[in-house]
Amino acid sequence: MSNMIIGRYVPGNSIIHRLDPRVKLILSISFIVLIFLANNWLGYVVLGLFTLVAVVSTKISLAVYLRGLKPVLWLIIFTIILQLFFSPAGHVYLAFGPFTVTDMGIINACYVFLRFVFIILMSTVLTLTTPPLALADALEYMMKPLLKIKFPVYELSLMLAIALRFVPTLMDETVKVMNAQRARGVDFASGSIIKRSKAIVPILIPLFVGSIQRAIDLGDAMEARGYQGGENRTKFRVLKWQRRDTVAVLIFVCVLVVLIATRFII
């Protein structure tokens, strides 16, 4: 678990850190859509440069990002192999049985690889530079229009904020219970799949029981402090749109325009 980089926040004070979380969230999502606009090498160069600038301006070492790529490495390799060997179109270089390696196949494999890398790098930029609670705030803000169709926006964002807050607590609790059971002779690291999944029970039950107890306690504590529901509450953390946020959006729009242009140039 200690190797997971995605979903972790590294405190810092870079430009990206100081951006409004709403901007970061919207831009990251739009970026994923943007990636599919690129259909030639020039487009991917533009996207690559943009990603690189974003990564470098977070002032977090590149090694951190590379480690974030590691868990999905196998998925990337698997998809590349599929693309490489099963693209029937284009000039055929190699053919044996159902497998064909064509120039189109190679190009597609490269594109898929780049898409994966860009998406993961950008979402890592988002999570490394944005505290989870700020993300929850941004989501709440973006869901506001849904209030019109009676969607429980406040409740959902409260649940999200509480869930995010308790992720590290639950992780600690998990490690603690695991250690306690290991000390009592449970072996998580060896044995058949059945034996290993049975070893999960002594962790899961205490965690469930602990979570229920914690939920009861938290509910009581919230009620005792006058919580009555999401409507008509004031906010402590108010999100403020600043000039750098406008600049960020403008840069993104520029990249978008350039990217669309590349579709016509080549």
Add this chain to the structure above:
Amino acid sequence: MAIEFKNVNYVYQAGTPFANSALTNLNFKIQPNAYTALIGHTGSGKSTILQLLDGLIKPTAGQILFDGHVIDNKTPQKDLAKVRQHVGIVFQFPESQLFEQTVLKDVMFGPQNFGKTPMEAQKLAEKALKLVNLPAEYWQKSPFDLSGGQMRRVAIAGVLAIEPQILILDEPTAGLDPVGRKEMMTMFAQLHAKQNLTIILVTHQMEDVAEYADDVLVMAAGKLVKHADPQTIFADEAWLQEQQLDVPHAVMFRNKLVAQGFDLPKNIVNVEQLAKSLQVKLRGDGLNE
């Protein structure tokens, strides 16, 4: 069973931006059948030492000599499992480790993991439950139906049932009422005296240190800053306060009396010793008059 730490270092998440050095150059030896107290303020590395002692983690650098066996960075997990069989560890708030349908089954869980047959495990479990003073009418109940104090007893019985030679206690009395606290500490002291158990106690209760321990390790910021008997440790009140620790009430009282002109011996650490020397002192003064 002796344990020796030789230049032990431990770094959490080594090689990542979250790397965090918890222990640096730790050297100490725990004698067989010793009652050792491990003190130091929060975040000084006590819990990391406990996990090293139980083979739950391996030192990043250095060696732990465990009854002659060397444990270092390269020791395979399988060998660590053997260590765990001889070491029982009662974690903070151990009641959160209960999971079985009945109290008895939960206590049997440890022995069964270490290869005991259900029959043997049941015998060990019953013995352990008697040790922690839990009446037999509770043995077939669900552990989640018990009170907090009773759950704590069940959890401790679960550790005692594996018959460890070394018992590690991480604040075993935190959150208990005074009676429960006294009972539990007395039980551990008896195990130490009668069954030659080596005990390592992590605590913030200086009274317990003075009452039970015969060896004290003081930790600060991942380093061992003092290793001595309680008399030596508690002799220097100012130094302890620098470490954000305190002396026991008996010592505090002695020091106040000395400041008022009483001449009392320096090796007083608990109430009993204080009472005795006061008695001697008052009688002696009375005779002189």
